[in-house]
Amino acid sequence: AQTVTQSQPEMSVQEAETVTLSCTYDTSENNYYLFWYKQPPSRQMILVIRQEAYKQQNATENRFSVNFQKAAKSFSLKISDSQLGDTAMYFCAFIHTGNQFYFGTGTSLTVIP
Amino acid sequence: GAVVSQHPSWVICKSGTSVKIECRSLDFQATTMFWYRQFPKQSLMLMATSNEGSKATYEQGVEKDKFLINHASLTLSTLTVTSAHPEDSSFYICSARDGGSGSYNSPLHFGNGTRLTVT
Numbered sequence: 001a002q003t004v005t006q007s008q009p010e011m012s013v014q015e016a017e018t019v020t021l022s023c024t025y026d027t028s029e030n031n032y033y034l035f036w037y038k039q040p041p042s043r044q045m046i047l048v049i050r051q052e053a054y055k056q057q058n059a060t061e062n063r064f065s066v067n068f069q070k071a072a073k074s075f076s077l078k079i080s081d082s083q084l085g086d087t088a089m090y091f092c093a094f095i096h097t098g099n100q101f102y103f104g105t106g107t108s109l110t111v112i113p
Numbered sequence: 114g115a116v117v118s119q120h121p122s123w124v125i126c127k128s129g130t131s132v133k134i135e136c137r138s139l140d141f142q143a144t145t146m147f148w149y150r151q152f153p154k155q156s157l158m159l160m161a162t163s164n165e166g167s168k169a170t171y172e173q174g175v176e177k178d179k180f181l182i183n184h185a186s187l188t189l190s191t192l193t194v195t196s197a198h199p200e201d202s203s204f205y206i207c208s209a210r211d212g213g214s215g216s217y218n219s220p221l222h223f224g225n226g227t228r229l230t231v232t
Contacts, residue, residue: 035220043151043204043206043225043226044223044226045206045221045223046223089154091156091157093221100159101147101221103156103157104156105155105156106154106156108154
């Protein structure tokens with residue numbers, strides 16, 4: 001069975017600082033995809049970034065980047081220059097062949113002005 | 114980008130009545146849609162996978178007779194909560210993947226969610 005673990009229920013960061021959210025997963029598959037979703041207070045789920053497991057290069061999207069360690073089954077999200085609008089729940093998600101996404105339990109991030 | 118519209122955003126109903134929630138893919142065709150339930154400060158719990166033109170696949174522990182799912186077209190799936198009770202009060206979110214992309218790396222596109230309160 002696939003599992004996704006986010007060990008940090010809550011985190012906070014000062015505005016303009018950098019924060020890293022951790023995510024580990026367990027799978028026996030070799031080809032899969034990983035995603036980070038953001039859920040602000042509006043509760044709309046927003047895709048932040050995605051990573052293909054077969055790519056060694058870490059994905060980046062503006063201020064968001066990942067540290068993908070396939071051997072360690074780790075997929076952390078780094079947010080640089082944190083902004084107030086980054087305050088949200090962040091969910092790590094995993095999918096391999098098929099349709100089912102597996103979500104982590106979430107990390108609540110608060111950006112402090 | 115792909116847009117999923119969910120309606121209504123919130124609904125209050127009396128115990129024993131039924132409530133229908135609609136999920137539409139606005140600019141893409143979705144052969145598969147997903148229905149999630151989310152409790153406060155918790156993760157998304159997959160309830161069922163809705164397949165166009167066929168029966169939905171329910172997750173273990175989800176009552177199929179209580180949560181009726183219909184996916185009659187490539188752009189519309191509905192979730193009907195039948196004989197609602199206060200314990201059904203929750204946040205329900207639908208999502209879909211762009212069936213045209215043809216690859217399992219397609220991200221999920223989410224509706225805005227429906228807050229259901231059963232009194």
